[in-house]
Amino acid sequence: MIEMSGISKAFSGNVVLDNVEFELSDGEIHALMGENGAGKSTLMKILSGIYEKDAGVVKVDGKQVEFKTTKDSEEMGIAVIHQELNILPDLTVAENLFLGKEKTYGLFGILRKKEMQEEAKALLAKLGLDIDPRTRAGDLSVGKQQIIEIAKAIACNAKYIIMDEPTAALTDREIETLFKTVRELKAKGISFVYISHRMEEIFAICDRITILRDGTYVGVREIPKTTFDEIVAMMVGRELGERFPSRKAVIGEVKLQVNNLSSKNAFENVSFMVRKGEILGVAGLMGAGRTEVAQALFGYRKTTAGEIHIDGKPVKINSPIDAMKHKIGFVTEDRKTEGLVLDFSVKENIMLANLEKGAKSGVIIPKLENDLVASYIEQLRIRTSSAEQSAKSLSGGNQQKVVIAKWLGTHPEILILDEPTRGVDIGAKKEIYQIMNNLAESGVSILMISSELPEIIGMADRVMVMHEGRMTGMLAKNDMTQEKIMHYATGGDKVVQTGN
Structure with missing residues (x-):
């Protein structure tokens, strides 16, 4: 599991995280929510080695760690799938999956393309995708590109996957496919941090939710034991009232x-x-x-x-x-x-x-x-x-x-x-x-x-x-x-x- 305690971070004297707590268990889908500017992205950038924390402790599988680079976090099995996907559209699916980890032979590093394509096809099949690994990645739908990103993480033996607004550009059918894939990986012990502003998705896919507000830790709730209104109140520090304001406009010509x-x-x-x-x-x-x-x-x-x-x-x-x-x-x-x-x-x-x-x-x-x-x-x-x-x-x-x-x-x-x-x-x-x-x-x-x-x-x-x-x-x-x-x-x- 991952444990983050007492995490603080400031930029040019501006405190963006103050004594924040976060915990991710094995085989869990854990939502991280808060208003824009609450500190969600900063906390995950500390966990993924993009930022160094100013204070606090990070433990992975009970061992205290110090992440100074993204490579440090990747070696501990942590992967990030950003909202803006890191797919290179002009490369094939297989080339994207093995980018930076290409299989080669000989003194001149000749690519073992067939071997990479076969491994890519087997990995995609495990995720329910019947895609020719020679396909140009840019020709895939955004939903399939999203699952290619998950496949990249799995290929790196990731145990913990951070997903930032993963469904922002997906159709309903693609969201269903993504959720099916995430649930299957969860059953195999892989954990997810799920960042989204779509409350319906949080209740559909997640087990627990941690709320941040203005860079501080508000609390954690089990999804089956909480409500939409409680989460909103924790996020904004007040009752939000009706979700949509009543329409009063007089419609003219x-x-x-x-x-x-x-x-x-x-x-x-x-x-x-x-x-x-x-x-x-x-x-x-x-x-x-x-x-x-x-x-x-x-x-x-x-x-x-x-x-x-x-x-x-x-x-x-x-x-x-x-x-x-x-x-x-x-x-x-x-x-x-x-x-x-x-x-x-x-x-x-x-x-x-x-x-x-x-x-x-x-x-x-x-x-x-x-x-x-x-x-x-x-x-x-x-x-x-x-x-x-x-x-x-x-x-x-x-x-x-x-x-x-x-x-x-x-x-x-x-x-x-x-x-x-x-x-x-x-x-x-x-x-x-x-x-x-x-x-x-x-x-x-x-x-x-x-x-x-x-x-x-x-x-x-x-x-x-x-x-x-x-x-x-x-x-x-x-x-x-x-x-x-x-x-x-x-x-x-x-x-x-x-x-x-």
């Missing part, structure tokens, strides 16, 4: 009308409308074309057919600049590569789309910039030491708020939110939901793409369901169920519309 919009090899004949003050959810499995529709509306993807009307008038949107002129904002799915410049400060990121508001006669006025940024930091409750703090040093939830602040500064009338709460803790999720509610109440039309069906049902006034580039259903609020949405998301037999 049609703001955005899309007719038979198509984009080559992405989606075809998609039609829908969004009214003022309405949140239209967009559901579907990965590859359904949801993000591609959003990109087309923002001028980031070329369309081959169809029309877009705003306020009843036809418009041409050939670039993001065109979209911004029509008061459209777009919070993208991948905030780290598309939503933020990570090396820029919070202020610089917020001002990226708002330079005109921080200037007079084309000259930047620092006071205007500072006042605008300060107002959004306060309004969105962005946790930052100052407006000059770099975006990359913020937690995921606060990074997401910075992206939202950037677009709120443009005063959008249509706001596209693609996976607005992905990788965000439950406390920050509720804050983002409230921001959405406030925007809708002010008359903003919102298009919300989400893979989390509870989020769709909890926030959307209607939901458009897509499958393989086509709209297969449009459901009104009172008709939304997870079963109906999944029926149409998996190719329901006809288009059903119950919401106007």
Whole structure:
């Protein structure tokens, strides 16, 4: 087993872990939860040798250890599967599995490719994957790549596997496959640290849960003996109340009308409308074309057919600049590569789309910039030491708020939110939901793409369901169920519309 006690860590005088406890038993799936910035990643980076602790004791199988490098932790059977997978897409599956541990012969280190391929095939078979090890890794689905990462850990004789947000980009079917694999490995004595913000998954797969809050240890609970509300209270230090805020927006006339919009090899004949003050959810499995529709509306993807009307008038949107002129904002799915410049400060990121508001006669006025940024930091409750703090040093939830602040500064009338709460803790999720509610109440039309069906049902006034580039259903609020949405998301037999 793994025992961590009295773990403390500070960066430049800023304490991020203070006397934290954590324990992982053999053959256990142990959840590690807390709001963004609670210290989960730092604790696991200490366990995996990325950071050195300032104080405390780490024991593996009863033996006290000091990890100064990742190699030290790997030698003790600890492996990490990061949220951003470490798959090299242009190498084969076998080459990925044996990367850095290649089997060779002769003075010149000639690769024993056939032997590696045979061992890779046997290992994958144990994990329930019938994949040709000569397959290019980049051609696999994200779900299969995730299991390839597990196979890499098993190939290194890992006894303890840390998984960080493992299902963030997976379909429901891929999640089922992943859980099956994890349970089978657990039965063989392999232990997992499972980091996720998806509470439903924690209750489905984990045995125990440790909660951190603001860098401190709050407690540990056995999953069968705890509740959703208890865990939330431990995480945020208060009762969170209802998971989704009540919708109070008055829905007005049609703001955005899309007719038979198509984009080559992405989606075809998609039609829908969004009214003022309405949140239209967009559901579907990965590859359904949801993000591609959003990109087309923002001028980031070329369309081959169809029309877009705003306020009843036809418009041409050939670039993001065109979209911004029509008061459209777009919070993208991948905030780290598309939503933020990570090396820029919070202020610089917020001002990226708002330079005109921080200037007079084309000259930047620092006071205007500072006042605008300060107002959004306060309004969105962005946790930052100052407006000059770099975006990359913020937690995921606060990074997401910075992206939202950037677009709120443009005063959008249509706001596209693609996976607005992905990788965000439950406390920050509720804050983002409230921001959405406030925007809708002010008359903003919102298009919300989400893979989390509870989020769709909890926030959307209607939901458009897509499958393989086509709209297969449009459901009104009172008709939304997870079963109906999944029926149409998996190719329901006809288009059903119950919401106007």
